[in-house]
Structure formats: structure tokens, C-alpha cells
Amino acid sequence: MRVLIETQLDVEGNRGLRRGNFDIKNSEFKKDPDWYISILAYEWIQKQISEYDGRKTEIVKVTWNEENDITEIVKQIRPIEPIDDLPF
Incomplete structure (x- = not known):
């Protein structure tokens, strides 16, 4: 399955629009579509x-x-920040 993600970002007062098509895993999408697509969008942003x-x-x-x-x-x-529990 493919989805279209559209982002609108403001870069120091200048707005920009980008669109991208992404292939997604149906199994992950069915669990929680908005959350799954949000993670993809976050990584792209x-x-x-x-x-x-x-x-x-x-x-x-x-x-x-x-x-x-x-x-x-x-x-x-x-x-997710890595846990800094190293002994040195």
C-alpha cells in the first residue's frame, strides 16, 4: 500500500510544502494508522x-x-535517547 504524506514547514518565516509517496507495511498500518504514518512523517521531516x-x-x-x-x-x-549507564 502507498500513502501520500504532505508536510508544511515554516523555516525562519518562509513556508514550504513537500509531498511524498511512501510504501507502508499493511500489518503495522492496521494496528494504528495515524501513529504509524506519523512516525514515517517525523523521520521524513x-x-x-x-x-x-x-x-x-x-x-x-x-x-x-x-x-x-x-x-x-x-x-x-x-x-529515543540511549541509556547512558556505562561504567566509564
């Missing part, structure tokens, strides 16, 4: 942000298949 060389970037809107707004879910996703 991180790649976009890296292109802006550290400029202040804000997520304005994220949708999938043009009708499912997942903006708030994507904004809540944070990377």
Missing part, C-alpha cells in the same frame, strides 16, 4: 530539517492522503 543547516524550523501541518491531519501527533514524537 527530520531529513528535511537537516537540509536547512540548523535554521529554526517549525512544523505547521502534516497530513496523509490529503485528508488525515496528524500534525499534533508528529509534534509529540521525540527520538
Whole structure:
């Protein structure tokens, strides 16, 4: 299955729109579609942000298949930090 993810980002006052088609795993999608697509969108947005060389970037809107707004879910996703419990 394929989904269309659309992102609207504000980069230091300039808004940009990007669209991308992504292949997804049906098994993961069926469990919780919005969460699964939000993770894909978050990863894609991180790649976009890296292109802006550290400029202040804000997520304005994220949708999938043009009708499912997942903006708030994507904004809540944070990377998992590794546990720093090494003895040295």
C-alpha cells in the first residue's frame, strides 16, 4: 500500500510544502494508522530539517492522503535517547 504524506514547514518565516509517496507495511498500518504514518512523517521531516543547516524550523501541518491531519501527533514524537549507564 502507498500513502501520500504532505508536510508544511515554516523555516525562519518562509513556508514550504513537500509531498511524498511512501510504501507502508499493511500489518503495522492496521494496528494504528495515524501513529504509524506519523512516525514515517517525523523521520521524513527530520531529513528535511537537516537540509536547512540548523535554521529554526517549525512544523505547521502534516497530513496523509490529503485528508488525515496528524500534525499534533508528529509534534509529540521525540527520538529515543540511549541509556547512558556505562561504567566509564
